[in-house]
Amino acid sequence: MNITGLTLTETLKALEDKQFSKDELNEAYLERIKSLNDKLNAFLLVNEQSNGLPAAIKDIIVTKGITTTAGSKILEHFVPPYNATVIDRLSENGISIIGKTNLDEFAMGSSGENSAYGPTKNPWDLTKVPGGSSSGSAAAVAADLCVFALGTDTGGSIRQPAALCGVVGLKPSYGRVSRYGSIAMASSLDQIGPITKSVADARLVLEWISGVDGKDSNCNVEKFTMQPSRLQAGFRVGVPREYFGKGLDQEVEKVIREAIRKLEELGAQIIEVSLPHTEYAIAAYYIIMASEVCANLARFDGIRFGFGRENFGAEAKRRIMLGTFSLSSGYYDAYFEKAAKVRTLIKQDFEKAFQECDVIVGPVSPTTAWNTGEKVSDPLSMYLMDVYTVPPSLAGIPGLSVPCGFAGGMPVGLHILGKYMGEEIIFNVGEVYENATDWHKEKPKL
Amino acid sequence: MSRMKLSKDQVKHVAKLANLPLTENEEEKYGEQLSEILEYIDQLNRADTPGVATYNVSGQENVMAKDEVGNCTLPQEDALANASKKRQGFFVTKGVFEQ
Numbered sequence: 001m002n003i004t005g006l007t008l009t010e011t012l013k014a015l016e017d018k019q020f021s022k023d024e025l026n027e028a029y030l031e032r033i034k035s036l037n038d039k040l041n042a043f044l045l046v047n048e049q050s051n052g053l054p055a056a057i058k059d060i061i062v063t064k065g066i067t068t069t070a071g072s073k074i075l076e077h078f079v080p081p082y083n084a085t086v087i088d089r090l091s092e093n094g095i096s097i098i099g100k101t102n103l104d105e106f107a108m109g110s111s112g113e114n115s116a117y118g119p120t121k122n123p124w125d126l127t128k129v130p131g132g133s134s135s136g137s138a139a140a141v142a143a144d145l146c147v148f149a150l151g152t153d154t155g156g157s158i159r160q161p162a163a164l165c166g167v168v169g170l171k172p173s174y175g176r177v178s179r180y181g182s183i184a185m186a187s188s189l190d191q192i193g194p195i196t197k198s199v200a201d202a203r204l205v206l207e208w209i210s211g212v213d214g215k216d217s218n219c220n221v222e223k224f225t226m227q228p229s230r231l232q233a234g235f236r237v238g239v240p241r242e243y244f245g246k247g248l249d250q251e252v253e254k255v256i257r258e259a260i261r262k263l264e265e266l267g268a269q270i271i272e273v274s275l276p277h278t279e280y281a282i283a284a285y286y287i288i289m290a291s292e293v294c295a296n297l298a299r300f301d302g303i304r305f306g307f308g309r310e311n312f313g314a315e316a317k318r319r320i321m322l323g324t325f326s327l328s329s330g331y332y333d334a335y336f337e338k339a340a341k342v343r344t345l346i347k348q349d350f351e352k353a354f355q356e357c358d359v360i361v362g363p364v365s366p367t368t369a370w371n372t373g374e375k376v377s378d379p380l381s382m383y384l385m386d387v388y389t390v391p392p393s394l395a396g397i398p399g400l401s402v403p404c405g406f407a408g409g410m411p412v413g414l415h416i417l418g419k420y421m422g423e424e425i426i427f428n429v430g431e432v433y434e435n436a437t438d439w440h441k442e443k444p445k446l
Numbered sequence: 447m448s449r450m451k452l453s454k455d456q457v458k459h460v461a462k463l464a465n466l467p468l469t470e471n472e473e474e475k476y477g478e479q480l481s482e483i484l485e486y487i488d489q490l491n492r493a494d495t496p497g498v499a500t501y502n503v504s505g506q507e508n509v510m511a512k513d514e515v516g517n518c519t520l521p522q523e524d525a526l527a528n529a530s531k532k533r534q535g536f537f538v539t540k541g542v543f544e545q
Contacts, residue, residue, distance in 0.1 A: 396503025
């Protein structure tokens with residue numbers, strides 16, 4: 001039996017049926033990590049003592065007694081004295097940490113190349129990026145180095161690498177999951193979420209990690225529990241015309257259009273919708289996010305933990321500078337406040353669109369994975385790769401990336417967006433699509 | 447908001463506000479890159495925003511913690527475990543005033 005090829009749901013079933021033991025499960029994964037991690041650089045740390053269901057954790061989520069670097073030199077030797085809430089919740093459900101995964105420094109990047117510990121490689125083609133910033137988590141799931149992984153998503157950092165690596169990724173609604181113990185990047189946007197081998201797996205992990213803990217004041221909604229409801233035929237799928245314009249790769253567009261046709265075949269009613277302020281999303285995001293970044297990263301002063309500020313990498317410095325500038329005296333109204341107002345317009349776009357449809361679908365990323373090094377020296381072109389993932393982040397709504405085919409041999413992800421706290425319907429649509437297709441079963445040859 | 451080109455002095459000023467030690471090369475590089483990014487951001491000017499309010503996406507407002515010791519405090523030893531310099535159970539910081 002190919003133990004590491006199983007999804008989380010299948011693994012739980014196999015354990016229950018005593019097809020293998022937890023020890024055998026961990027041995028199988030540890031062996032696979034041993035043979036593949038040098039190639040992929042997905043894990044920064046491997047826990048040989050893992051004895052539960054082996055999950056990979058993005059190294060920006062603090063783990064008691066286990067070094068947590070956030071992909072930065074600054075925290076090279078940081079050993080957290082406490083666990084993030086999500087870690088405690090996973091361990092209550094029998095999960096153990098098999099390793100901490102690589103990421104863009106402090107979760108800032110779209111390619112995994114901003115890590116101080118070297119770039120992660122895409123399991124589908126080692127010369128290409130895996131996406132970011134949850135680069136190691138997505139690559140680890142795609143290469144079957146863990147049963148599932150946790151990532152964090154601020155402007156696309158779960159969904160985009162999941163799409164580029166051909167796995168499932170969920171950014172929950174803002175406030176769905178407590179961020180206690182997730183090293184903060186941009187606090188009005190950050191969310192923790194699962195990267196998994198199937199939609200059912202993502203749903204299960206969300207049930208485990210969601211809910212109030214009293215330590216994240218934006219997290220005030222009870223734990224997510226999936227109701228056993230079926231999707232009604234005639235469910236309305238909105239397709240925003242702004243998501244199919246300039247910049248979208250033609251091959252990717254073909255794959256996405258085919259996926260939409262499939263949804264129609266499965267009973268969906270396809271409705272064209274409009275999100276007219278999409279064009280401003282990246283500009284607003286880079287002001288809001290960078291402003292919050294410069295405030296959050298102010299805590300790294302080398303006094304209570306970590307090394308001094310000269311150890312920040314290039315992207316972190318760039319964003320600290322941009323944020324500090326946009327909040328500085330004389331520029332606040334023109335930049336931060338303006339961006340915050342545009343954010344409201346983007347949220348209203350979604351509210352209007354959701355009056356006509358139940359979910360919105362489109363591409364996760366305008367292209368498939370690009371070559372390592374290709375965009376490193378041009379930050380703006382890298383930022384523009386987040387054009388479809390950023391607007392829902394600004395609106396705080398949930399987004400699911402589901403494998404929906406290949407373009408030029410590289411995976412493409414279908415983005416399924418729901419209303420605020422509307423995870424249930426995006427899971428339903430995702431599952432109906434997944435059950436009718438075999439894309440999620442495709443594995444990279446390693 | 448007009449076309450924004452950051453001067454070298456502005457870059458130095460922002461770096462000082464951010465407490466970010468930059469090399470001369472970095473000052474130059476970030477000056478150029480930030481100018482390019484700000485130029486892109488200028489398009490926000492085209493969005494019509496009079497009367498638009500700002501908001502918190504979770505809808506939460508003024509969430510207060512109870513005025514009590516919660517369950518997320520750390521023992522002193524743990525809190526100090528990652529400090530580069532400590533003395534008698536305290537963090538050692540740089541002096542604020544000249545001696």
